[in-house]
Amino acid sequence: MVTHYKCPNCGSDMAFDAASGKLSCPNCGRQDDIETFPEENIQQKFAPEEAKEYHCENCGAVLLTEAETTATHCSFCGAPVILADRLTGDLAPAKVIPFTISKDEAVAAFKKWTKNGRLTPRGFMNGDRIKKMTGMYVPFWLYDIDGKAEVAAIGTRMRTYQQGDTVITETDFYDVYREIDLSYLKVPADASEKMDDELMDKLEPYDYSDLKDFRMPYLAGFLAEKYDFDEDALFSRIESKIVPYIDTYIGSTISGYSTVSYTNKQINANKKKVYYTLFPVWMVYYDFENKEHTFAMNGQTGKVVGKPPISGGKVAAWFMGIAVSTFAVLKTISYLVGGVLW
Incomplete structure (x- = not known):
């Protein structure tokens, strides 16, 4: 089942916005809470379970997906689509942590x-x-x-x-x-x-x-x-x-x-x-x-x-710096105790 979330204002495809935590329309800027998004603006089309070929409801293009894919983009029009039949029954997640970083x-x-x-x-x-x-x-x-x-x-x-x-x-x-x-x-x-x-x-x-x-x-x-x-x-x-x-x-x-x-x-x-x-x-x-x-x-x-x-050069320089620092410390100690360091 291919699912599109259509903007109630302009009909464009909406996507989840990490910054606001809402569905956002890239065309008119409308934002809707996920919990209250109107069902009449959710377009779904059934496809056989585990099928690898779907059709975008937005432009009609064929969507070829791997069997494990549950959400993707239409490669022709770029619309975000969800393959809902792969997220039901035993395949339905119980929880989700939404994106918070755009x-x-x-x-x-x-x-x-x-x-x-x-x-x-x-x-x-x-x-x-x-x-x-x-x-x-x-x-x-x-x-x-x-x-x-x-x-x-x-x-x-x-x-x-x-x-x-x-x-x-x-x-x-x-x-x-x-x-x-x-x-x-x-x-x-x-x-x-x-x-x-x-x-x-x-x-x-x-x-x-x-x-x-x-x-x-x-x-x-x-x-x-x-x-x-x-x-x-x-x-x-x-x-x-x-x-x-x-x-x-x-x-x-x-x-x-x-x-x-x-x-x-x-x-x-x-x-x-x-x-x-x-x-x-x-x-x-x-x-x-x-x-x-x-x-x-x-x-x-x-x-x-x-x-x-x-970087090989940086590694060599780092080891050289360690060696020089160690030598300087040992020489200082030797000087303080009256010894000679060659």
Whole structure:
């Protein structure tokens, strides 16, 4: 189902505006609240489920999409369209964090970020080689987790003292037992096969106070995909995130011992609730030295992640500066203590 949000004033296609949080008309400037947008101005056309070919209701052009696409633009007239049948039933997100950073703000923030790289090439730092910047909603699963741990250990406390010429060490042994319940709320894992997991993890944290109940108008004007991996397929990734935190917490509860030897440690993370959620991401494609570099920006906070190129000359100069500084410090110390440094 192709969906267009038509402006009640002039009939143009409206898109979600990150700055105002409303549907905005690029032609006449009208803005409408998503919750109260008139239904008679929502145009929909049914297409078979999971079909890859749709027709734009605005100009009639054929829209060819991948099966995972849920929101896109008409390549002919540029109208934002939503493939609504791919967002219903089990494919319907429960929550969404809307974009709060506009494209112009994202470009400015990225250019500012490129200037911060101390070891990046000078030509990279001017930030004027952006090839493309795409706003898209990336599918995530948010997990509420009940963590449980049962631990048994032997702790020792040692005391050393001297009697005459004899050094005596006394060791006391203690049985240690801990039974711990911990809860973790809304632990994220991206569910898109195309997105780099490490890149998406580094975009965290998102501010969950901005979570909204999902409504399709939030997607208008942006790209969006449905999930490739269901909640069960990604749970092992969540366990790999949570278990180290539980393990660290266990260690923090066992203190005051000289040594601790675990005889039993069982850590379990259990799903309590799962939310299918869409997170806002600006994908930045940057040309430098005939190579495309990919970066991602959190569409809510503006945080930029990615690996910028490194300047060999700057790295060499940095190490040279460290060496010269170290030599100067050592020479000063040698002078003060009356020694000679060659």
